[in-house]
Each structure stands twice: as structure tokens, then as C-alpha cells.
Amino acid sequence: MNKGKFFRLLVSHSILIVMAVIIIYPLLWTVGASFNPGNSLISTTMIPQNPTLDHYRELFAGSESLQYVQWYLNSLKISLFTMLGSVICVSFTAYAFSRFRFKGRQNALTLFLLLQMIPQFSALIALFVLAQILGMMNSHWLLILLYIGGLIPLNTYLMKGYMDSIPMDLDESAKIDGASNTRIFLQIIMPLSKPMIAVVAMTGFTGPLGDFILASTILRSPEYYTLPIGLYNLVNDVMGASFTTFAAGAILISIPIAIIFLLLQKNFVSGLTAGGTKG
């Protein structure tokens, strides 16, 4: 019996260690690349012989084709406003769907379910034309609006599921005490939905950081770029030639995001499973 247990744990640890290596290797390799002298992939080694901070300096030098700081600020602005907008829109709408029975409710829910299955960027030509008609090429605000629109259907669905699991008695006793709908929402429902709000906020913040199709359709001048477009162009303009600089830029954006994700992961899981199973 004891032998069996030892064997089982040994196998488990070996599998997990192999997995850990597979996961850590590409990440460490990128860190190594960012300290490597030279620009190309050829000379890149995981542990550089003469490490250099040149690539990090290059990022902040602010040359015409590499406005890393500007891109960083653009991305930060777009992500923050998308997060704010989607949290407000999604939580109000989810509250309406969860607590009120109104005409068109069922149809709207079905519509949301269908809309979240059609990828937004398959309507790329339309968005391009829309931006031109409105004279909003290069407009960050248009992009923010598009991101919020894309986030509404799925997140409203998840949030509604979560709110459904908050007992109705709470609302009703507050109503008897004379609280208005908006007050019930702000003082009872919102605080209780915190884990799910964290999920929506996080998808709102990271969504724009993962997108580059919508952004590249609308943002055409380098000073308006977001990080994904900027970094993608950095790698692809001269194939592999600026890989080390890209690695440095990628690390500076990945670390803060990874920390937020790791801190919020508990919220994420409880939000998703509660919303998903009871939806």
C-alpha cells in the first residue's frame, strides 16, 4: 500500500515538474532575450554572456517608429475607460434582467446569447466604413465604444446569472423599508456581486490589451497605436530583426498584468462557476 502511494506521488511530481519546465522555459527565454546584446534571434541565448539593458533604454528613447511610452499610455487609457464603461453598462443591464420582468426581456436575452457567438471583428468592413463616415479614424473613443459593445452580451449574461443567485428577499425587505430601485442596486446588489464585478472589470481591462484587429483597423498612425499593434509591428516589420527589443517591451507589459491576474484569480473562479452553473 505504502509503496503504491510513493509511486503515485513520484509519478505526479515528475509530470508536474515536466509541465512546469514546459511553462517556464518560453517565459525565461523571453527574459533572457531581452537582455541579449544585438537585435536578432540568431544570437539569442537564454543566459546572455554579456547582458545589456540597451533594449530597455531603446524603448524609452522615443524614436519615431518606436513610441513605446506613448503606446503604453494609449493602452492604459483605452483599457481603463473600457473597464469603467463595461462595468457600468453590464451591471446596470444585468440588474434589469435579473430583477425585473419587462416586455422584450426574453427576446433580449436570446439576442445577447446569439450576439456573443458572432465574432465582432467579422464585421470589420462595417466598422472601417463607420469610422470613415463619422470621421473617427484614429479615434480612441470610438475604439473604446466598440470594445464596450463587444463585451456587453457575454458579460451581462454571466453577471445576470450571478445576480440571480442573490436572494430576492434582500431586495424585498429593502423595498418595504422604502428604498428606491437604484438604492437597492447600489447598496445591496452591487456589494454582493463584487467577485463577478472583478471578473467583468478584468475582462474589460485585458480585452483591449489582447485585441489587435479592431485596433489596427481604426488606429492608423503610430502615435495612436496601442501596445499590441506597436509590438506586433516591431516583430513583423523586419522579420525577427527587432525581437530582442520586442521581448523587453513584452516583459514590461506582461509583469503588471500577470500580477493583477494572479491576485484576482480567486474572484475569477468563484465568479465564473457561480454565474455559469446558475445562469
Add this chain to the structure above:
Amino acid sequence: MQARKIALLLSILPGFGQFYNRQWIKGLLFLGFGISFFLVFGDLLNMGFWGLATLGTEVPRDNSIFLLAEGLIAVIVTIFGLAFYYVNLRDAYKNGKLRDENKPLSSLKSDYQNLIAQGYPYLISGPSLFILIFAVIFPILFSFALAFTNYDLYHSPPANLADWVGFDTFAKIFTVDIWRSTFFSVLGWTVIWTLVASTLQVALGIFMAVLVNQKDLRFKKFYRTVLVLPWAVPGFVTILIFAGLFNDSFGAINNDILAMVGIDAIPWLTDENWSKVALILMQGWLGFPFIFLVTTGVLQSIPDDLYEAARIDGASIFAQFRNITMPMILIATAPVIITQFTFNFNNFNIIYLFNGGGPAVPGSTAGGTDILVSWIYKLTLQSSQYSLAAALTILLSVFVIAIALWQFRRTDAFKEGA
């Protein structure tokens, strides 16, 4: 004649039914709204519907695509106008009916209070609806409309006009040889990609979660943090890193790892099949941590008594796993698992960022690893075959929606049966 019918007939002109009911202020409001609607939108409606019907008649004055967009906006505005008109008719009819029954009419004040109480959900979801119409519904309608035109490089403004062609583009997908063969090979790979990549990441995620969650395993916290890392790092960053790692001539996978064990360099980016293998492995790497996280949450919520009881009944570890752990995981994570499949079906980023859907296939507009979404993207931005791209978008949407609805229904049944 009954008052309700007269009121209804009169309010064909907004407000007049209310005047007949002697509700002057409300009548004026309706009339005012009606008039300003036509003052504000009159030109747009006129131009829009003309444009929608003809898509322009004169070059270079008319731009078919702008006309189409204006036409769709006109349709959306009209729908709102009709909704307002319906409210107007109904209000006149209802108050007329109250007069027939000799009951007092609803006052403006009570109407207002009624509106606030009943309209509350509409009020708070209004902004979302507006954004949805503008940012999601309008673009989708627009691309759907394009599928029924002949808009492409040779029919594009300002030099040329596009025209309505009905179902021609759809017919061509299935009749023109090169289109049909491309369509079916892309569709085939899309389906295989979705099934294999999603299954791999789900299986890996569940397996790892079960492994880490063994009661007597040490260093749980360390393993958990490491296994979640691929989920925490932004996806576009890791895909671009992998594109570098897999690079045929300079990449570390060929130069360091495979060379170390004495295997010749593998053409990851330039051979279709090796590209596919690399993509699936990468998606496994990228996608499993999310399932791992969710499954870990589920595993921690399974009460110990269940296993206790099973042990007393003499169930082996594998029997416990098969009869307790697995069903619990599947029930709780089924919705999340489904989203993985729909996500991968439309997983543009990994295909496009890795090697642009390549390697290129001679004579075809799609590369060897292009899935439907990335093919549509290329048709739009690289070869300007807009109407074909739009028609494919419709086919893709129908396909995804059908599968998703079918699966949702199945999981519901699954839940009730369990």
C-alpha cells in the same frame, strides 16, 4: 362610433387622438415628437431608403457603401419611429376605451409615475442597448447586407458602383471550383482545429487539476502558481514569443532543444502539417490553465464525505475518480467547456499572429492553417473580396449558432439527468 376607435383613427397623426381625449399637454408632446422626428431625420430617411434600394446611380456622385450604411441607419431610426408611433396609438386607444367605460382618464402625472415604475428596467439598460446597436448590431447587419451585393475590388467606390445581386455570392461559394475547394478545406481544418485544440486544453486542464489536488501532494501552492502563469501573461505576447521560438532557422526549439536530442530542424512555420501541430500544442499551453483554475475551484468544493463513504464501500481510487470526481467536474464546468470550443472556432489571434495563417497555398486565397475567421480577415483586408467575406461571415455565424444552441440544449438535459 366608440371613442376608442375615433381616438385610434385620429392618432394616425400623432397627438390628435390625445387632443380628442382632451389631453392637451400629452397631445402636444406627441405631436411635437412626431414633427421633430421628421424634421431631424427626414433627409436621412429619404436619402437612406433611396440609397438602400438603388445603391447609387451615378459615378462619382454616389458612393454605394456609404449609401448602404446610411440606408441601414435609416432602417434602425425607422424602427424606433415605429415603436414611438405604436406607443402613441396605444395611448389614444386606451384612453378612448376609458372614456367609453365612463372612467376617469389617466392624468399626465400618473402616466409619468407609471412610466418611471415600468420604464425603470428600460431606462437603466438603455445606454447598453444604444452601444450594442451602434457597435455590434449595426456592423453585423452591414456585413450581412454586403453578402448580397457584388462589392469587391472591381465594384468599389469612388470609381464604380456596387449592386444588389441576391444569393449569387453564396451560389458561387459552392459552384466556382477554386472557391469551393478552398471553402471546404478551410472549413475542414477549422472543425479539426476546434475539436482537437479544445479537447487537448480541456483534458490537460482537468488532468493537471486532479493531479495537483491530491490530498497528500506537497508544494501545491508552487505548482498552482506556475500552472496558472500562461493564463496570466497576455495572449498576444506569448503567441509572438512562440512564433520566435518555433522559427525554422533561428528558433530555440529547432536550434537548442531538438538539436540537443539530435533531431533535425523541423519546418514549423513553412510546412502546413508541422504548423498545425505547433498551433495545437501552443493552444494547449495557452488554454489549459483556465480550465485548470475552474476545475480546481470545483474540486475544492466536493465534500470529503462522498469519498469517505466510497472508501467504506471499498471503492478503488479509480472508481472514486470515475464515479464522483469526474461527474462533479463535468457538471459544474460544462458551460465553461462549451465556451472554449466556440472561442477556438473563432480564435483569430493564434492563427494570425503565429505565421499569418501560412504557409501560403498556391492559387488559393487562404493559407494552409487559415481557419474561417482568419480567411475572412484576409479576404477583406488583403484581396478586397468584401462580398465573399461577408457571405462567409453569414455561413460561419449560422454554423456557430446552430452548434452552440444544440450544445446548450444538450448540457441542460445533461444537468437534469444527473
